[in-house]
Amino acid sequence: MTEVTVLKEKGSDRLGSQEVLLNLGPQHPSTHGVLQLVLHLDGEIVERVSPNIGYLHRGTEKLAETFTYTQIIPLTDRLDYVCPPTSNQAFVLGVEKLLDIEAPERAQYIRVIMAELARISGHLLIVGALPMDLGAMTTLLYTMREREMIMDIMEMISGARMHTSFCRVGGVREDLPEGAIERILEFCDILPNRLIDYEKLVAKNRIFLKRTQNVGVVAPEDAIDIGLSGPNLRASGVDWDIRRDSPYEIYDRLEFKVIVRENGDCYDRWACRIDEMRECVKMIRQCIAQMKEGPFQIDIPTIAFPVDKELLGHSMETHIHHFELSAYGFKVPKGEVYVPIEAPKGELGYYMISDGSEKPTRFKVRAPSFVNLQALEFGTTNMKYLADVVAMLGSLDPVIAEVDK
Amino acid sequence: MKTPAFIDQILERFAGHVRDDGPGIDMYCISVGPDHIVALCQYLKEDPSLKFNFLSDLCGVDHYPEKDRYEVVYHLFSIPLQHRLRLKCRPQSETYGDAPSIPTVTGVWRTANWAERECYDMYGIEFSGHPNLLRIYMWEGFEGYPMRKDFPVKGYKDAYNPFGEEKRGGIPDD
Numbered sequence: 309m310t311e312v313t314v315l316k317e318k319g320s321d322r323l324g325s326q327e328v329l330l331n332l333g334p335q336h337p338s339t340h341g342v343l344q345l346v347l348h349l350d351g352e353i354v355e356r357v358s359p360n361i362g363y364l365h366r367g368t369e370k371l372a373e374t375f376t377y378t379q380i381i382p383l384t385d386r387l388d389y390v391c392p393p394t395s396n397q398a399f400v401l402g403v404e405k406l407l408d409i410e411a412p413e414r415a416q417y418i419r420v421i422m423a424e425l426a427r428i429s430g431h432l433l434i435v436g437a438l439p440m441d442l443g444a445m446t447t448l449l450y451t452m453r454e455r456e457m458i459m460d461i462m463e464m465i466s467g468a469r470m471h472t473s474f475c476r477v478g479g480v481r482e483d484l485p486e487g488a489i490e491r492i493l494e495f496c497d498i499l500p501n502r503l504i505d506y507e508k509l510v511a512k513n514r515i516f517l518k519r520t521q522n523v524g525v526v527a528p529e530d531a532i533d534i535g536l537s538g539p540n541l542r543a544s545g546v547d548w549d550i551r552r553d554s555p556y557e558i559y560d561r562l563e564f565k566v567i568v569r570e571n572g573d574c575y576d577r578w579a580c581r582i583d584e585m586r587e588c589v590k591m592i593r594q595c596i597a598q599m600k601e602g603p604f605q606i607d608i609p610t611i612a613f614p615v616d617k618e619l620l621g622h623s624m625e626t627h628i629h630h631f632e633l634s635a636y637g638f639k640v641p642k643g644e645v646y647v648p649i650e651a652p653k654g655e656l657g658y659y660m661i662s663d664g665s666e667k668p669t670r671f672k673v674r675a676p677s678f679v680n681l682q683a684l685e686f687g688t689t690n691m692k693y694l695a696d697v698v699a700m701l702g703s704l705d706p707v708i709a710e711v712d713k
Numbered sequence: 714m715k716t717p718a719f720i721d722q723i724l725e726r727f728a729g730h731v732r733d734d735g736p737g738i739d740m741y742c743i744s745v746g747p748d749h750i751v752a753l754c755q756y757l758k759e760d761p762s763l764k765f766n767f768l769s770d771l772c773g774v775d776h777y778p779e780k781d782r783y784e785v786v787y788h789l790f791s792i793p794l795q796h797r798l799r800l801k802c803r804p805q806s807e808t809y810g811d812a813p814s815i816p817t818v819t820g821v822w823r824t825a826n827w828a829e830r831e832c833y834d835m836y837g838i839e840f841s842g843h844p845n846l847l848r849i850y851m852w853e854g855f856e857g858y859p860m861r862k863d864f865p866v867k868g869y870k871d872a873y874n875p876f877g878e879e880k881r882g883g884i885p886d887d
Contacts, residue, residue: 362850369835370859374866405738532766532792535824548792645739646788646799648769659772659788674770674788682827712850 334363338441338698341708352693357684364712372671376637377403385471388710390433391426394651396475402647402658403477406640414602415479416557421595424588429458430652431581434705438578439510441702442519447509457495478612479605496589520575524700525690535679538654543580544572550650562594574703611638637666653677677706744801747815754821765789771828773836777862781805783838814839835860
């Protein structure tokens with residue numbers, strides 16, 4: 309699906325050389341979705357990359373203005389479909405801040421466990437997909453095996469494999485089902501050994517190292533200036549993690565190391581994610597150890613459905629609240645809020661303006677993939693050849709659904 | 714939310730140009746006119762006690778049917794000092810008609826490049842001095858600005874969109 313256009317003849321100093329315009333995508337396996345890269349090539353040397361996005365634009369923000377707050381939760385799933393629980397979490401945290409409520413402790417633990425599982429599932433995809441983009445198919449098949457285990461856990465907890473929509477304003481939808489914790493712990497036992505396997509498969513592979521080390525280097529000042537966040541920023545040597553520096557939910561009770569690497573090349577961005585998964589496993593274990601029995605939803609009948617469904621048959625008041633909540637949603641006080649969280653891709657936050665009704669008047673997604681993708685257009689050094697563009701794009705880990713909103 | 718210490722410093726430095734919007738529920742908020750936006754951003758980024766080196770987000774807001782309906786909201790963050798600030802800029806504009814233009818901040822933070830393009834694409838707010846102000850999500854030649862409040866959710870009816878609304882000329886009904 310490539311189209312070659314000869315742009316112009318160059319000067320006589322380079323005999324026979326022409327600038328060539330090459331379209332990489334929008335239908336190309338290495339672009340991770342429908343992304344078009346217009347490459348200005350001089351032979352195999354890339355002179356300029358201009359990403360062309362918007363093929364997957366669904367108007368999430370416009371749509372959200374017509375939805376009630378509960379209806380928006382499934383919309384946020386569709387942004388970063390590789391790890392939806394973090395998108396849900398960011399949204400409900402924002403609404404809770406507007407309402408000035410806090411979810412019960414158990415709900416917060418459940419959300420964090422889900423978010424960390426999602427982070428592992430998101431990182432597993434990129435850890436496998438980057439070598440695949442560079443020609444090593446094997447790793448992706450192995451990482452998909454572990455990802456499948458997470459999918460099964462998600463299905464067990466929420467009933468859906470991908471679009472979980474499990475968070476609710478003021479808690480989570482249900483308590484963890486019986487046996488879920490055992491399944492999660494079993495997965496935590498398996499994963500660290502498998503990570504060693506991936507490193508054996510890929511990290512010592514000379515072809516992989518040659519194609520990623522010292523390729524697509526982003527300097528720390530550039531990384532901040534472009535707005536990179538998450539693992540992409542930490543790979544460049546900037547020590548900033550929202551989970552540690554401005555903790556939300558129960559992250560202040562967890563002990564974990566923020567993985568920072570120095571070089572900022574494609575290899576570091578890949579390796580950063582491998583190490584981060586190890587920390588995720590530790591965090592999940594701590595959450596499970598600290599978690600206590602208790603309510604999983606806030607007890608405000610105008611915001612959350614009643615936990616005791618029996619009440620619906622007896623109490624008229626509960627019945628009215630249930631009906632109003634399902635039919636019209638809940639009113640949110642006037643105000644504006646932006647609560648950023650550390651999503652697997654970087655800083656994710658929703659800027660919401662409420663006019664006091666059931667629907668937001670403005671809903672803006674600060675999508676980390678959208679910002680990170682800019683690094684492809686400007687800010688990288690050592691992205692010389694066409695093959696390096698593929699490595700750079702793969703290591704930035706954009707999800708096009710989130711880029712295009 | 715407590716008032717951060719740096720607010721007085723900013724208000725003093727840009728006395729008369731910066732308005733104090735008070736502490737919000739999540740972060741402090743100030744607003745400034747389009748004439749001083751670039752100077753203020755430069756100051757916020759470079760002053761050693763502020764160091765807002767990270768532009769988290771830049772987005773447009775449409776306050777239809779208010780006067781001066783368009784607003785650009787900047788969310789700033791300082792990685793070394795770990796504080797946040799919301800900055801608003803509201804240029805004068807007519808309720809109906811074209812959106813005004815405001816100076817670009819791409820010279821201060823490069824990340825504003827795509828964010829401003831998105832804002833232009835969705836609201837039609839022009840950023841003067843922007844190096845590459847093209848539509849980013851919608852295709853070239855798309856008519857209208859979809860995130861404006863007077864743009865229908867279903868879009869306008871045309872050959873590709875049979876379920877859209879009929880286009881009406883002039884001032885929309887209230």
